[in-house]
Amino acid sequence: MHKQRFLQLALHAKALRFGEFTLKSGRLSPYFFNAGRFDSGALLAGLAACYADAVDAAAVAGSIGDFDLLFGPAYKGIPLATALACEYARRDRDLPVAFNRKEAKDHGEGGTLIGAPLDGRRVLIVDDVITAGTAIREALALIRDGGGIPAGIVVALDRQEVLNEDDDGRRSAAQAVAEETGVPVIAVANLHDLLDFAGENADLVGHRDQLLAYRARYGTAATTD
Template structure:
């Protein structure tokens, strides 16, 4: 595991964005861990998170011209990452959407830099069912953009249902035909907690959860 991925997990734990225990997910599953990017709720925390995203983007050698942040969590993430990339010498455009179309002023649902004919990178926190990301793909297409890749903070690497052993990330990658890059994955989390004894982490519970719900992309 790279130092960048390890640093991300350390930052997430310190910010209480990564928690261990018993959590009921929207799917009804009882998960031994929970990730909430909304807890990166200060300038220092968000800057640290943006640095991890920028590391992932640079490591993947992604050539992009505009960052797109889907409302709502994707907006501050994309803005922070754009600032971090600028600090590293790469200035890119920033665009995002409104949940409700504006009928006055400039109007519409898209705000920020034009995506017309541009290589666009979608920035979000996680992909669960994939519905929000598909909406983001449609919005970029409506703005004339060309999606180069999608970057998320954490890939849980778990199946959506027993009929399909692909994860939500894999399904989006297959259907959209674009790379989906994650700052860290469940595999990284397992390696990190085993090596560092992260506060509150229950390694047997994490392993059991992966065994039950892990996708084909996760190690077994």
């Protein structure tokens, strides 16, 4: 149920919108997701509960390994990891949190990392989406440099679209990161879930054909088979 709860919450927060949107890649998308619209305590709390349910389900299924620290890549990952830590505390699991600066600080405590020490910890990275994978790869390098062990990556939405149309394997950014780094990536929901959600919602069913056409053109090999 966390998938539908998340998509409904995203719709309510206007984090998920339908129409015509030009993405950074230049593609014209029939939908757009912006986690920055989860901009209140109640919305963040609801989102964190969805993240926690998705992570717990993946752990039970064996999709990700054990973890004992949450890491939020700057910038959007910082409030997401913090909110998830608060949700786990509510569930009687107290997890340390760490995050990074975009630029190293050369005064005070200095350095790039803030929060709990990473050394020897199994780290779950918490972010909104994986677009090109650059920020996630940088976070993985920081974690390893700090002595941490990446255990998994969780994002809110996996668009399940090809990163590069010339890629014969038709891999998404999330698939490319998982394959190249060996770190599993899970999502609270993905494009397949969004299609199911739109098909069951009378207000959104009119957008389903555009979603299907977009998936047929840009979807990964797994979504277009």
